[in-house]
Amino acid sequence: MWNLARKLLLHDRLRFAVAIAGVSVSVMLVLVQVGLYFGFMDTASSLIDASRADIWVGKKSNDSFEFATPFDERTFYRVSSVRGVERTQRVLINFAQIKLGNGGDLGAQIVGIDMTPGVKPMLAPWNVIAGDAHRLAEPGAIAVDKSEYPKLKIDHVGHATEISGVRAEVVAMTNGIRSFTTSPIVFTDIRTARSFMPQLGAEPVTYVLVKVAAGESVDAVKARIDALPHLAAYTRSEMSNRTRSYWSSRTGVGAGFFTTAVLGIIVGFVVVGQILYSGTLQYIREYGTLKAMGARNSAVVKVILSQAMISAALGFAVGAPLAMGMRAAMKGANLTVALSGQLYVATLVITAVMCAFAALLSIVKVLRLDPASVFKS
Amino acid sequence: MVAVALDETLPMVGPAQATLARLVGVGKTYGTGENAVAALSNATLDIRAGEVTLIEGPSGSGKTTLISILGLLLTPTTGEIWLEGRNVAGLGEKQLPALRARNFGFVFQGFNLFPALTALENVAMAIQMKDPKARDPKGEARRLLELVGLGPRLHHLPADLSGGQKQRVAIARALGGNPPILVGDEPTAALDTKTALSVMELLRELANHSGRAVVVVTHDPRLERFADRVVRVEDGFIQAIDSAGSHQ
Numbered sequence: 001m002w003n004l005a006r007k008l009l010l011h012d013r014l015r016f017a018v019a020i021a022g023v024s025v026s027v028m029l030v031l032v033q034v035g036l037y038f039g040f041m042d043t044a045s046s047l048i049d050a051s052r053a054d055i056w057v058g059k060k061s062n063d064s065f066e067f068a069t070p071f072d073e074r075t076f077y078r079v080s081s082v083r084g085v086e087r088t089q090r091v092l093i094n095f096a097q098i099k100l101g102n103g104g105d106l107g108a109q110i111v112g113i114d115m116t117p118g119v120k121p122m123l124a125p126w127n128v129i130a131g132d133a134h135r136l137a138e139p140g141a142i143a144v145d146k147s148e149y150p151k152l153k154i155d156h157v158g159h160a161t162e163i164s165g166v167r168a169e170v171v172a173m174t175n176g177i178r179s180f181t182t183s184p185i186v187f188t189d190i191r192t193a194r195s196f197m198p199q200l201g202a203e204p205v206t207y208v209l210v211k212v213a214a215g216e217s218v219d220a221v222k223a224r225i226d227a228l229p230h231l232a233a234y235t236r237s238e239m240s241n242r243t244r245s246y247w248s249s250r251t252g253v254g255a256g257f258f259t260t261a262v263l264g265i266i267v268g269f270v271v272v273g274q275i276l277y278s279g280t281l282q283y284i285r286e287y288g289t290l291k292a293m294g295a296r297n298s299a300v301v302k303v304i305l306s307q308a309m310i311s312a313a314l315g316f317a318v319g320a321p322l323a324m325g326m327r328a329a330m331k332g333a334n335l336t337v338a339l340s341g342q343l344y345v346a347t348l349v350i351t352a353v354m355c356a357f358a359a360l361l362s363i364v365k366v367l368r369l370d371p372a373s374v375f376k377s
Numbered sequence: 378m379v380a381v382a383l384d385e386t387l388p389m390v391g392p393a394q395a396t397l398a399r400l401v402g403v404g405k406t407y408g409t410g411e412n413a414v415a416a417l418s419n420a421t422l423d424i425r426a427g428e429v430t431l432i433e434g435p436s437g438s439g440k441t442t443l444i445s446i447l448g449l450l451l452t453p454t455t456g457e458i459w460l461e462g463r464n465v466a467g468l469g470e471k472q473l474p475a476l477r478a479r480n481f482g483f484v485f486q487g488f489n490l491f492p493a494l495t496a497l498e499n500v501a502m503a504i505q506m507k508d509p510k511a512r513d514p515k516g517e518a519r520r521l522l523e524l525v526g527l528g529p530r531l532h533h534l535p536a537d538l539s540g541g542q543k544q545r546v547a548i549a550r551a552l553g554g555n556p557p558i559l560v561g562d563e564p565t566a567a568l569d570t571k572t573a574l575s576v577m578e579l580l581r582e583l584a585n586h587s588g589r590a591v592v593v594v595t596h597d598p599r600l601e602r603f604a605d606r607v608v609r610v611e612d613g614f615i616q617a618i619d620s621a622g623s624h625q
Contacts, residue, residue, distance in 0.1 A: 004494065004502055011493030289489040292450055293551070294478020295506035372450035374485060375441045375562050 001299070005306030008279060015275055016311075022271025023315020023351060024322060029264025030347050031323035032330075032337055037248075037257035039336030044180035044247045045240040047111065051123040053089075053209035054218050056239040057225055060232040064250075065243040066109060066181055068093060070204035075231065079208045082224050084216035089114035089122045091207040095183060096196045099162040101153035108152075108163065109183045112193025114209075122209040125187040131157035131172035136189050143172035147334050148184035163196045178334065180247055265354050272311050273358035280304060280362035285374055292371035304362045312355035316348050397557050397590050398424040398447060398480070403456030403466075405442050416442040418613045420456070424558060429584045429591045429603055431621070434610035440594045441562065443610060447592065448560045449477050478507040482551025486563040488543040490535040496522055496546045497531040504553035511554075521549040525579060541572035548579060559583065561593040565600065577603045 009016045042049075048056065048065065057079050062068040070092065080088040092112035097105040113123050115137035125133050125143045135141050142163070144154060154161070159170045163186070172187075179185045188196070194204065210233075212221045218235055225233035234242060248254035280287070287300050327337035405417045417439040424430065424447065434440045445451035446458065449465065458466040460480060468476065490499045500518035504511050511517065522531055525545040535543050544564060551559055559580065565573035577593075581603045584591045593600070601607055604621040 003498075004491070007493040007498070008491065283491065285485075285487065285489045286491050289483065289485065290503060290506050291474070292448065292477065292483050293481065293503060293507060294474045294476075294554070295503075296474050299506045299509065370450075372445045374483070374489065375445050375450065 001302045001306045002310075005303050005310055008283065008303070009307050009310055012279070012282075015279070019272055019275040019311050020314050020318060022275070023268050023311055023355065024319035026264045026268025026271075026354065027316050027319025027347060027351055028322040028326065029267070030261045030350060031320065031339060031343065032326045033257045033261040033264065034343060034347070035323065035327065035337035035339045036330075036335065037254060038338035038340070038343070040180060040253060040257075041244040041248065042338050043178050043336060045243045046177065047093075047123065047185075048236060048240045048243060050126050051209060051236060052120075052211070053122045053236055054212040055210035055222050055225065055233050055235060057208040057210060057231055057233045058206065060230050062232070064246055065239075066093060066179075068206045070094070070200055070206045071230070072201070073203040073205060075228075076205050076208050078228055079210065079225055079231070082221065082228070084213055084221035084224065086211045086213035086216075087119075088211070089116075089119075089209045090190050090205045091123055091209060092190050092193045092197070092200075092204055093206045094193075094197050094200060094204075096164045096186075098152060098168075098184075098186065101161075106152065107183045108186045109179050109181060110163070110193050110196050111185055111187050112190035113187065115189040122211065125172060125174045125177065127175045127177065128172050129175045131170070133172040133187075135171040136187060136192075138171070138189075139192055139195075140166065140168050141171040141188060141192065142168045143174055143187040144170055144184060145174045145177045147176070147178060149173075152184055164198070166192075166195050168192075168196075178336075265350065268315070268351070269354050269358045272308065272315075272355050273361055275311070276304065276307060276359050276362045277365070279307065280365050284365070284369065287366050288369050288371050288374040291366075291369060292374055297367055300366045301363050304359050304366065305356060308355040308359035309352060312348075312352045315355075316351050319351075320344060320347075395426045396423045397426050397460075399457075399459040400443075400447060401457040401459065403443075403446055403453045403458065405446060405451065406454045415613050417446070417453075420446075420610075420615050422447075422608060422615065422618070424590045424592060426557065426588045426590055427584050428605040429581055429593065431600060431604040431607045432592065432594045432610060433596070433598070433601075433607055438610045439613040440610050442613075443608075443615075444560050444562065444592060444594055447558075448481050448483065449473050478554055478556070480556050480558055482548075482553070482556045482559045484544065484547050484551050484559065484561040484564040486566045488535070488540075488547045488567075490543060490546055490550075492535050495532045495534055496527060496538065496542075496549075499535070499546055500550045500553055503550045507554040514553075517553065518549070521552050522546065524552070525549045539572070540568045541576060544568060544572075544576050545579065548576070548583075552583070557588075558590045558592065561591070561595075563594055563596070565595065565597060570599075573597070574599070 058068050059071055076090050094110055095107050096110050098108040100106055113121050133143055157170050157173050161168050177185055212218050222233045327339055330337055400420055400422045403420045406413050406415045408414055432440050446453050453466055457464045497518050500521055501514040504514040504517050525548050527545050565576050577600050580591045583589050601621050607619045607621050608615055609617045
């Protein structure tokens, strides 16, 4: 069946090329759109995913990770005293204006972390490619991602600037840490962060990061913290999913990307369906002859399904490298297309299902084909 | 005389003159009530091993309906179809493909060969589709193509074959699975006279040497010399069954 299906497809090479082009575009659109979506979601939760905390604690009223309202230092101590907590660290996240080299200002997402000397921070800049992140404990020290250098008019580690009128110096450069909000992420010590954002009041804290003591259940400790007034505790993965879900649903970004992906599937479906159907019509007398001579419907259906599967496989083989090329091209525009093995497998399955459904019209045609019709020419 | 490489090992499908299929009082009516049109009425016909039967008649006379019913492609409104020792007229679509595969091979005016497949592949694929468990479809296809004189053209595409050669491929395809009855629907209509006669000669030889029954619908009276019997159909009725027997 495979051999017959392959030869029937290849007999009209132009039509076959159109079918493969249709499937390839479909595969590429699905991979790139879903990959972009996952890339954005990875970016949205990257700070949480990169942390070493077992539990994130914030205000119960918080909707968004980035736009969370702070509480004061006393809450930090209340969380620290909960049974089963090994240690805690403070995080302050908010926005401040950073002075640009050309005299302008740009909003930046300030991430203030606990850089207590001798204690490994549960959240710290990663992928440091220049400078020294340990120096963040120094007053005014900041770390900025390489991708934000052009936007911030920064060209080297050691560059001095101002944030909210307070002197700041770039002491470390990272690679690949980007904000979902498009405002550059600026890492600094929480004390420096507080000086950048005096409007937040005395000793503000946005999140408390919790390390659970050995032998304690994370869920049990989380429940105890949750019982504290006005606080909500989430495991790291819960916090990550919550943030992804917020950006996906509140901004409509999820619907946007998936709509384009579905459009890609529809394009592939229509092109393959049309090609298979016209091919079936072209050979309808031959199929009728086979049915007249006793070929079962299942045998003829297998030929058509085999054509659909060949189109799916070849379309995927062409479309997947195209998506990889798009990923490389988009990297230059600071866009992350997250193409995982699971996404490739899922897209292959979707492509196969799409092509199988596209073959339905052809299958119905041959199933309804009256073998006696071959006598009627 | 066209040389036909008849294979002496081709099994006889039945003793000469044995009845392979029988139509008894078969009729086919399309539509109901005032719109009813009788395409065929009260047709009775024996199909015998080793015989070539021509079915002749003007267009619209019921020839196609007759062979469609004989070939189990059309369910009669009335009458019986005897095959394999039983009346199969009432069988459903589930049982018919296997029955057709065992008993009939079909040859058409338009050849109906897959243009993307070589002669060998066209025949092998039909054998495999008739019987997915066939042991060596390609070997069987090669043997049948050699039988119809196409040994040197096994790997040619239909586009590279003459009309007569294409029809021989179609005949080889019809022989796949060794059915006892070959049914031809104007198999020579698209061929020039010389080629048409050579194709009929091949069918005649197949009837003689392998004991197959060959039933051919035709408008061409020149083919009568290859026939044992000529069935004349007019206005939905079998008007006459004449013995020809000129081949002997």
